[in-house]
Amino acid sequence: MAEYRVGVLGATGAVGQKFIHLLRNHPWFKVTALGASERSAGKTYRDAANWVESSEMPSDIADMVVTTCEPGKMDVDFVFSGMDAAIAGDIEMAFAKAGIPVITNARVYRQHENVPLMVPEVNPDHAELIHSQDFDPNGKGFIVTNPNCVCIPLTTALKPIYDAFGVEKIILTSMQAVSGAGYPGVPSLDILCNIVPYIGGEEEKIALEPLKLLGTLENGKVKFADLPIHATATRVPVINGHLLSVTASLKKKPASIDEVIDVVKNWKSPIDDLNLPSAPKPPVRLYEDPRFPQPRHQSEYENGMQVGMGRLRMANVMDISFNALGHNTVRGAAGCSILNAEYLHAKGYFK
Numbered sequence: 001m002a003e004y005r006v007g008v009l010g011a012t013g014a015v016g017q018k019f020i021h022l023l024r025n026h027p028w029f030k031v032t033a034l035g036a037s038e039r040s041a042g043k044t045y046r047d048a049a050n051w052v053e054s055s056e057m058p059s060d061i062a063d064m065v066v067t068t069c070e071p072g073k074m075d076v077d078f079v080f081s082g083m084d085a086a087i088a089g090d091i092e093m094a095f096a097k098a099g100i101p102v103i104t105n106a107r108v109y110r111q112h113e114n115v116p117l118m119v120p121e122v123n124p125d126h127a128e129l130i131h132s133q134d135f136d137p138n139g140k141g142f143i144v145t146n147p148n149c150v151c152i153p154l155t156t157a158l159k160p161i162y163d164a165f166g167v168e169k170i171i172l173t174s175m176q177a178v179s180g181a182g183y184p185g186v187p188s189l190d191i192l193c194n195i196v197p198y199i200g201g202e203e204e205k206i207a208l209e210p211l212k213l214l215g216t217l218e219n220g221k222v223k224f225a226d227l228p229i230h231a232t233a234t235r236v237p238v239i240n241g242h243l244l245s246v247t248a249s250l251k252k253k254p255a256s257i258d259e260v261i262d263v264v265k266n267w268k269s270p271i272d273d274l275n276l277p278s279a280p281k282p283p284v285r286l287y288e289d290p291r292f293p294q295p296r297h298q299s300e301y302e303n304g305m306q307v308g309m310g311r312l313r314m315a316n317v318m319d320i321s322f323n324a325l326g327h328n329t330v331r332g333a334a335g336c337s338i339l340n341a342e343y344l345h346a347k348g349y350f351k
């Protein structure tokens, strides 16, 4: 079995902790370096991190000393990044230039024309963009991003329908968990017994990122999908799991909802045959009971990696309507990065 020495940048934050949690006992990836800000550097991870995971902090990680995020300080094969977007850009580029691949959650390079914005079940072929990156003259270092935590369940649930019928436009409302705001996140007096009807910066990402994810590779560039999306992003008093309510117009009109249901149920994701360690089976689970999926009950299915889909029905306006659920810090962040890295290993991108 391959074993890679892996660094986690932003290891003390909410997403960084999820990396540590998900990488315990990983068959291929072993965490050997932890990076964070000057505030944490020099401390043991036990002292630096305000551990908010419900599992115990792994004892080998607890004793490791956190460093600043500099390539020269980390003897690793590649890094995962869960850094604050405000500072991630220069640091991630420094790693790529130093020949250390960066698999990141931060948004900085998501729209860079040579950087894949990738969900393995949706657009694994976009990994080919790596060949057009010239950040590292030796060709070892590169950057791969994953999208925003709403766009992952949205595009994964939509992909079978998009391929079979084409999608003309979408209106959606997201009901986003508080853990999506990091720690300590949303003030308790704002969110207890309440819904906040706006999340700054979120609706723009939801309108843009699916267009790259669902785009096609043409002459080494991504041709974005032509798909107007109108999004309303709300924060709800739920700890984990973003639930979306989606209504879509389709290009090819289905004869009945059963035709759409068949397409979703029989969908084979492009990575099914690779048997990657973190890949959920199936990637999308369609619930027939209209009460599901619910964040509290179904977010953790398949180790938090499965996208739940429910209430798939014909719509009175536009064509179809459904709910989609994704665990925001697992499927929507660290877990998607880990699955990206597993795919990149399987396809020989790590040199």
Ligand SMILES: NC(=O)c1ccc[n+]([C@@H]2O[C@H](COP(=O)([O-])OP(=O)(O)OC[C@H]3O[C@@H](n4cnc5c(N)ncnc54)[C@H](OP(=O)(O)O)[C@@H]3O)[C@@H](O)[C@H]2O)c1
Binding pocket: 009, 010, 011, 012, 013, 014, 015, 016, 035, 036, 037, 038, 039, 040, 041, 069, 082, 083, 084, 085, 087, 105, 106, 107, 147, 148, 149, 179, 180, 181, 182, 183, 328, 329, 332, 333
């Ligand atoms: N939470 C989610 O559901 C979610 C989902 C998808 C994507 N994301 C993205 O993932 C990233 C992390 O989010 P989060 O919620 O985990 O944030 P967070 O809890 O605030 O953690 C931020 C991390 O960045 C580190 N950091 C801050 N300044 C730094 C510097 N100058 N140099 C090096 N490291 C520095 C922090 O280290 P210290 O502890 O030392 O300050 C901490 O480890 C963000 O880009 C976010 O947009 C989050």
